[in-house]
Amino acid sequence: MELPHNGFKAALSEKRRQIGLWSSFSDPDVYELLAGCGYDWMMFDTEHSTVSPQEVAAFLRTLAPYPVNPIVRPGWNNPVEIKKLLDAGAQTLLIPYIQSVSEAREAVASTRYAPEGMRGVAGITRATRYGAVKGYAKTAASEICVLLQVETREALAHLDDIAQVPGVDGIFFGPSDLAASFGYPGEPSHPEVCAAILDGIRHLNKINVLGILSLDQEFLQEAADTGAVFIAVDVDSALLRQAALTRRATWA
Structure with a gap:
């Protein structure tokens, strides 16, 4: 069996x-529904959710028949x-709260086997299709995509160097934590925060590929026009809540 291709x-x-679409529910039925909605990618969030590696594996299986890339x-x-997420079959990881070159290097090393990194070797995993992918340990890195999330002032100060760490495939701006770092918690669309993100996108365009999440559609369009390439345009729970509120309002 060949190593699975990472289209993302x-x-x-x-x-x-x-x-893309940001996802934090714990039900594969939700993801099966969303997988057919035309998004290029869906992000399974285990940072701000109760989702476990075992559930991630179920979500990856759910998306497998659909033309949408899991992150x-x-x-x-x-x-x-x-290591657990990679062994479960994840090929694209968005690693949060990277603030320095050393943290960026550690993130990449966690996705690589020795001597390039420190990922533990296990041959009978879902990632290897339970041993069916021949030569997995030697070729896995070619299809693993490492995205680093930049979400503090400290990270912005080291943006160039973080983006140029070998093995980093993309930089993702997190407006919510950036807003808190700037002193505006709960204000991800604050003008100072948006300006800092757009400056970062402009600056890094020739160095690496940039991504972002925001519920502010006007700002997202500005980020896209500035050069953002992978863009999360909404959150599953926000979509459900907004649809429910809108429907209820029609029957006020």
Whole structure:
């Protein structure tokens, strides 16, 4: 059996715009429904949810028949957590709260086997299709996509160096934590925060591929026009709540 192809990583390498949806529910039925809605990618969030690695594996199976690429966000830049998600079959990881070059290097190392990294070797896993993918340990890195989340002032100060760490496939701006870092908690669309993100996108365009999540559609369009390539345009729970509120309002 051949190593599964990572279509999302291929798209980023060609700077083809990828429109995504942020996901935090714990029910594969929800993801099966959403998988057929035309998004290029869906992000399974284990940082701000109760989702476990075992549930992630179920979600990956759910998406497998559909033309949508799964991304998984671990709870932290933790080699053990990252190892579990990779062994479950995740090929694209969005690693949160990266603030320095050393943290960026550690994130990449967590996705690589020795001697390039520190990922533990296990041959009979879902990632290897239970041993059916021949030579997995030697080729896995070619299809693993590492995205780093930049979400503090400290990270912005080291943006160039973080983006140029070998093995980093993309930089993702997190407006909510950036807003808190700037002193505006709960205000991800604050003008100072938006300006800092747009400056970062402009600056990094020639260095790496940029992504972002926001519920502010006007700002998202501005980020896209500035050069953001992988863009999360909404959150599943926000979509459900807004639809429910809108329907209820029609029967006020």
